[in-house]
Amino acid sequence: MRVLKIAAVSAAAVMVLAACGEAPDEETTEGGDNAATETDDVAEDTEAAGPDNSDFKACMISDAGGFDDQSFNQAAHSGLTAARDSLGITIADAESNSDAEFAPNIDAMVQQDCNFVIGAGFLLEDAIQAAAEANPDTNFGLVDSGFSDENFAPVEIENAKPILFNTSEAAFLAGYLAAGMTETDKVATFGGLPIPSVQIFMDGFSDGINKYNEDNGTAVELLGWDKEAQNGSFANSFDDQSQGAALGEQFISQGADIIMPVAGPVGLGTASVAEGTDTKLIWVDLDGFETTEYGDLILTSVLKEIGSAVEGAITETVEGSFTNEPFVGTLENGGVALAPFHDFEDAVPQELKDKLAEYEEMIISGELVIESPNAP
Amino acid sequence: MTESNTPAPESTPEQPASSPTADRGEDPRSGSAILRQIVGGDVVISILAIIIALVIGAVLIAFADEDVADSISYVFARPSDFLGSAWSAVSDAYIALFRGAIFDFQADTFNRAVRPITESMTFATPLILAGLGIAVGFRAGLFNIGAQGQIIVGAIVAAYLGFAFDLPPVLHVLLCVLGGALGGALWGFIPGILKARTGANEVIVTIMLNWIAVYLVAYVLTLGKFNASGTGLRSPQIGPNAGYPSLIPDFLVPGNTFRLHWGFVVAILATVFVWWLLERSTIGFEIRAAGANPHAARTAGMSVGRITVLTMVIAGTLAGLAATSQVLVDGGSLTAGVAATYGFDAITVALLGRSKPLGTFIAGLLFGAFQAGGTLMQSVTSTPIDIVFVVQSVIVLLIAAPPLVRAIFRLPDPDASPKKVRATTKEAAA
DSSP: OHHHHHHHHHHHHHHHHHHHTTTTHHHHHHHHHHHHHHHHHHHHHHHHHSOOOTTOEEEEEOOTTOTTSSSHHHHHHHHHHHHHHHHOOEEEEEOOSSGGGHHHHHHHHHHTTOSEEEEESGGGHHHHHHHHHHOTTSEEEEETOOEEOTTSOEEOOTTEEEEEEOTHHHHHHHHHHHHHHOSSSEEEEEESSSOHHHHHHHHHHHHHHHHHHHHHTOOOEEESEETTTTEEOBOSOSSOHHHHHHHHHHHHHTTOOEEEEESTTHHHHHHHHHTTSSOEEEEEESOHHHHSSOGGGEEEEEEEOHHHHHHHHHHHHHTTOOOSSOEEEOTTTTSEEEOOOGGGTTTSOHHHHHHHHHHHHHHHHTSSOOOOTTOO | OHHHHTHHHHHHHHTTSSHHHHHHHHSTTSHHHHHHHHHHOOHHHHHHHHHHHHHHHHHHHHHHOHHHHHHHTTTTTOHHHHHHHHHHHHHHHHHHHHHHHTOOTTOSSHHHHHHHHHHHHHHHHHHHHHHHHHHHHHHTTOOOOTHHHHHHHHHHHHHHHHHHOOOOTTHHHHHHHHHHHHHHHHHHHHHHHHHHHHOOOHHHHHHHHHHHHHHHHHHHTTSGGGGTTSSSSBOOOOOTTTSOOBSSOTTTSTTOOOOOBTHHHHHHHHHHHHHHHHHHSHHHHHHHHHHHOHHHHHHTTOOHHHHHHHHHHHHHHHHHHHHHHHHSSTTOOOBTTTTTTHHHHHHHHHHHTTTOHHHHHHHHHHHHHHHHHHHHHHHHHOOOTHHHHHHHHHHHHHHHOHHHHHHHHTOOOGGGOHHHHHHHHHHHHO
16 A cells, blocks of 8 residues: 555656646747757758768677776777768667677677677677678678687688787887986886787887987886886786776886876776876876876877777778778877877977977888787 | 465464564574575565566666657657657567567578577576575575686686597586586585584675685686686687587587587586485485574584585585586687676576576576577667666565565565464474
8 A cells, every 4th residue: 555655646746747847848849849850851961961871780799898988898889880970871789798798799780680790809809700700791890809710820710800909109109208208217007908909008118118218328217018028017907996006106116207007997096196296197098188087197198099990990891892801000090199298298398299200200101110029 | 376375365364373473583683584585485476576677677678768768858748759669669679588588580590580599598507507506505594605606616627627638529528517516516615614614604705705716717817728828818718529519409400500508408407406405305304404493403413514515515516517508618718707697696596486496497597588688689679788687686676575576466475374384383392
């Protein structure tokens, strides 16, 4: 009885509250209708103006992070939605909550006739590979990882395209900049997990520092990564910010005044301990000045344009020029880049800026090649 | 159904009797009394809980839908829009759920049409096995929260035996299954012996062992043979003979792509075994006696400590078998996420199944179907798969609160059912 009464009272309350909103309802209705028609028109216009590829379906499967992770998956997904807007294609997406859901999710996408199925992340490699082999008529893409056989030797698959990033090129510039900006002659970096797509940042960073030392006869030291030994500091996590704080404190106490965390949100922990000290950060993947609340600490960011790479791969497939050749983001094609210095624009000497521009030119022209065992 | 209906009229005259009050006065403080209440609930409550959860799920689906959100702003001006879009959102989602879980009537081929039910069974296999482990613990009065860790350790052992050795067919998979079961049993034995010897609370010990297992697998993946990829994220794949063979042979459904494997048969066998164990064997009698009243069991000459250890080992073994259904598949390997959330879902499954073997089996199938259907629902209607978790969670919530379900459907309170009274009298006598 009591439950019924409560239900009745709440229902009445809802009715009353809703009725309050009834007066402007008429207008809203019209407005709403107009808006709806307008949106329809707009949609039609875009379709008429842009290419109409609504019969092409691009689909994406996340890893366990989900599409709202403010990081990797989200960046990949933004590429998918950008492709929908620019190409007028149909899209579908599915989030995986565990590793066991990768294969069923991919299968569900293939079953609803997706033309291009993209997996976000290294962990989906096996599942995408198996699906690509089982469904030769569908094209597949994999962000941030190539394919390998059971002995981990790289393989090529006819209908699957790896989307990779040669981030060492941009990280080289970041390393050069860091070496030029440090006052303690010590800079540091650490990774999330020891995987190639993380270590490649650290390799480039290391090379940039060495180059600066070579050019200027300085002895700037890098903490947290030994490129020769491929060995260094890792948070062993992409989400545990306390690890980032602990590593940050350790580096600061060792005298480092510029730190590059290559660990997604883990770096926020580092930023929190860097606040109030003279320590500066170099962010990765996205422009940390815009995406984090620690903009005043961020010297620059090593950008990895996952979204535009995904969009590019989709565009290529829509245009019928799909190849299984890996897409590799470089400084040349804008797949990787060094972000603006924002607050530090004036602090960076013009001489150093010129030098960075010069090296960027040299990397783009192929005159300078950044070697890395983790390079795609 | 009949079970639940018959006691109701009989219970009314006994309500003024003091026994239920006495029951309430002394028992609810102990965990085993809560367990007994959960276990003693009837099938009707479970079914009603599922129905309520699906209704709540429907409301959430409707409100998560964009068309519904648009039309609700002028619901009074044109309610048909709102109702229509809400109905289509909900029905589309639940139809997709059905198509993904039971039978895909829109499929082109017979293979694709019947595949969903096999997917449900595949998803159900680890839930059933781990759920049985939890159920055995519940019957012995043990809150075993450690299935997650037991699955992980079972998976480590099974995967290692799978990729490190190369043995002939049948033999290899049997070895791996055995290894997985032993790994789980070991992780069950630890809290069992701690509880038996020192009285350490099994809830706390198993939760802590879960975390130890989580970090253990992350560490193991960075070691020599496990880390052939150099990434520390994935072990090598298991050998070709180490996987469970496909359950449905090619000649039955030609060209089938079913993932369903013999692990499901293991789940069926385990269900039968647990039924036999609990209902027919001496050990099972002791387990139930210890669960009903450990003091009485001790007075009757049973070693409660031995029963505790044995129960935890059995529970761990079953969780280890659940691990084998994940690792010992075609191209299977060990990852840090190998156990997904099966260890915790299994608790739900055991609760929903009233800690009865058959009930757990059916509850496992239901949750497997939710998983399989949720996958398709998400990709076809872009309904967030989280709705499925909400539905599952509401089911648990309602099962843990039978009075709420009874209030909603105005069912009689079975607290005074003759069964309960008789149990209390027996305890009092003891």
